[in-house]
Amino acid sequence: xxxxxxxxxxxxxxxxxxxxxxxxxxxxxxxxxxxxxxxxxxxxxxxxxxxxxxxxxxxxxxxxxxxxxxxxxxxxxxxxxxxxxxxxxxxxxxxxxxxxxxxxxxxxxxxxxxxxxxxxxxxxxxxxxxxxxxxxxxxxxxxxxxxxxxxxxxxxxxxxxxxxxxxxxxxxxxxxxxxxxxxxxxxxxxxxxxxxxxxxxxxxxxxxxxxxxxxxxxxxxxxxxxxxxxxxxxxxxxxxxxxxxxxxxxxxxxxxxxxxxxxxxxxxxxxxxxxx
Amino acid sequence: xxxxxxxxxxxxxxxxxxxxxxxxxxxxxxxxxxxxxxxxxxxxxxxxxxxxxxxxxxxxxxxxxxxxxxxxxxxxxxxxxxxxxxxxxxxxxxxxxxxxxxxxxxxxxxxxxxxxxxxxxxxxxxxxxxxxxxxxxxxxxxxxxxxxxxxxxxxxxxxxxxxxxxxxxxxxxxxxxxxxxxxxxxxxxxxxxxxxxxxxxxxxxxxxxxxxxxxxxxxxxxxxxxxxxxxxxxxxxxxxxxxxxxxxxxxxxxxxxxxxxxxxxxxxxxxxxxxxxxxxxxxxxxxxxx
Numbered sequence: 001x002x003x004x005x006x007x008x009x010x011x012x013x014x015x016x017x018x019x020x021x022x023x024x025x026x027x028x029x030x031x032x033x034x035x036x037x038x039x040x041x042x043x044x045x046x047x048x049x050x051x052x053x054x055x056x057x058x059x060x061x062x063x064x065x066x067x068x069x070x071x072x073x074x075x076x077x078x079x080x081x082x083x084x085x086x087x088x089x090x091x092x093x094x095x096x097x098x099x100x101x102x103x104x105x106x107x108x109x110x111x112x113x114x115x116x117x118x119x120x121x122x123x124x125x126x127x128x129x130x131x132x133x134x135x136x137x138x139x140x141x142x143x144x145x146x147x148x149x150x151x152x153x154x155x156x157x158x159x160x161x162x163x164x165x166x167x168x169x170x171x172x173x174x175x176x177x178x179x180x181x182x183x184x185x186x187x188x189x190x191x192x193x194x195x196x197x198x199x200x201x202x203x204x205x206x207x208x209x210x211x212x213x214x215x216x217x218x219x220x221x222x223x224x225x226x227x228x229x230x231x232x233x234x235x236x237x238x239x240x241x242x243x244x245x246x247x248x249x250x251x252x253x254x255x256x257x258x259x260x261x262x263x264x265x266x267x268x269x270x271x272x273x274x275x276x
Numbered sequence: 277x278x279x280x281x282x283x284x285x286x287x288x289x290x291x292x293x294x295x296x297x298x299x300x301x302x303x304x305x306x307x308x309x310x311x312x313x314x315x316x317x318x319x320x321x322x323x324x325x326x327x328x329x330x331x332x333x334x335x336x337x338x339x340x341x342x343x344x345x346x347x348x349x350x351x352x353x354x355x356x357x358x359x360x361x362x363x364x365x366x367x368x369x370x371x372x373x374x375x376x377x378x379x380x381x382x383x384x385x386x387x388x389x390x391x392x393x394x395x396x397x398x399x400x401x402x403x404x405x406x407x408x409x410x411x412x413x414x415x416x417x418x419x420x421x422x423x424x425x426x427x428x429x430x431x432x433x434x435x436x437x438x439x440x441x442x443x444x445x446x447x448x449x450x451x452x453x454x455x456x457x458x459x460x461x462x463x464x465x466x467x468x469x470x471x472x473x474x475x476x477x478x479x480x481x482x483x484x485x486x487x488x489x490x491x492x493x494x495x496x497x498x499x500x501x502x503x504x505x506x507x508x509x510x511x512x513x514x515x516x517x518x519x520x521x522x523x524x525x526x527x528x529x530x531x532x533x534x535x536x537x538x539x540x541x542x543x544x545x546x547x548x549x550x551x552x553x554x555x556x557x558x559x560x561x562x563x564x565x566x
Binding site: 023024025027028029031032035036038039040042043046047050051056184186187189190191193194195197198203204208209210213 | 323324327328330331332334335337338339341342345346348349350351353354417472474475476477478480481485488489492496497498501
């Protein structure tokens with residue numbers, strides 16, 4: 001039983017070392033995300049400031065914290081499919097993968113999980129430290145990330161982020177399968193990018209949407225990525241549900257993995273290999 | 277597509293002035309050829325073009341859905357409503373779509389020209405590298421963002437602005453200024469890649485970030501961001517200030533209307549400075565090919 005996981009584990013550890021590096025690229029994207037957060041926070045800050053008497057439970061502090069958490073977890077989102085997998089179809093190197101005694105679904109899933117997890121870790125840490133510790137230290141409390149009201153909330157947030165990571169990899173595998181079938185990453189990426197960005201709260205925090213629309217967002221898997229974890233952290237409930245929102249994530253995870261397995265098996269049966 | 281016919285016309289009427297500007301005309305003709313080649317190449321993949329345009333339409337459209345959701349939650353934004361903000365949104369998206377379509381060569385300069393030494397080949401040709409990079413690729417998929425931007429702009433102007441010849445000219449002038457401003461940002465990004473290729477996504481903060489930021493009136497931002505958008509990278513000069521002439525929100529910055537209407541020229545000045553920097557960058561370029 002233990003040996004079954006070994007190749008995937010080995011890949012994860014080896015690749016993680018390569019990806020989770022503190023290069024110029026990481027620093028640049030941290031800078032870009034902080035800048036993006038600053039722009040959004042300025043807008044929300046002044047929206048709330050000039051507002052008199054809203055009956056809106058999602059306060060300015062929550063909105064600002066939402067932006068920080070959303071930017072900190074940006075690397076988790078499956079914007080693009082794995083360029084290597086689509087490339088391996090064109091070059092023919094996918095045949096080497098097929099000769100290995102490993103399960104294709106698990107193999108692709110591990111690759112996507114590794115990519116998301118390794119990129120997430122350094123970015124998340126730096127942005128959270130900046131927003132939760134540096135900003136209050138220099139007395140910019142109004143723009144800082146608020147602390148969770150209780151310790152269980154923080155714990156539930158990390159569990160939920162982990163679930164979000166698993167959902168992200170499950171979505172990415174399905175995207176890879178589509179890229180393999182259409183022989184191009186462009187189409188999938190063009191469709192996925194706007195969907196993921198909006199439903200992960202990248203355009204506006206989803207609690208700003210009308211109540212009915214917030215319920216609709218759960219009908220797509222994308223809000224399970226980071227929107228639900230952030231709601232848990234902030235304690236923004238919908239009809240009294242907060243912690244239970246994780247059940248939506250688990251449901252989507254099961255659905256996506258089953259669907260992904262089915263699609264991959266079909267794809268592998270009708271594989272057309274180019275190049276050679 | 278329209279551009280190639282326009283340029284075609286210039287070339288056709290050129291016999292009498294050919295002697296005076298032979299070099300410039302050759303450049304125009306060459307650019308027209310580049311455009312036609314690039315469009316033909318992309319037209320080979322029709323379904324890819326359609327799906328990518330739709331994706332772009334959706335992703336820029338989401339931005340407007342976001343603004344709509346915010347304003348329906350908060351009512352209005354100081355003195356701004358959905359239509360007046362929509363004018364800013366439409367302007368900046370139209371300018372960006374055009375710059376993204378024509379400035380693609382500068383956007384991919386680091387990865388497609390410097391890293392693989394392809395730039396050597398450009399330098400060895402008897403034409404300006406800036407012209408060759410402009411002609412590298414015209415991204416027709418930017419049509420998605422362009423259509424969406426123009427639609428929002430026209431719709432919101434019809435509801436909130438004056439409908440006169442003067443206001444039409446001001447709006448077109450703003451788009452011209454915005455186009456050159458974004459093109460200038462792409463050129464600065466290309467200039468940086470003479471020194472480093474990693475970490476250039478920082479410039480997305482000015483391109484995509486600029487689009488995002490300039491959708492809102494500049495006075496919502498704190499002082500340092502305001503300073504940046506007025507004096508360093510003049511986004512406000514191509515959206516916020518000149519549109520006052522059309523929308524009459526009379527901000528209290530104390531600038532005369534005529535001056536506001538002229539301000540988009542700052543975008544062109546920014547572009548000129550960036551091409552100067554690019555030339556400086558070229559002089560530092562050392563190829564490692566042997």
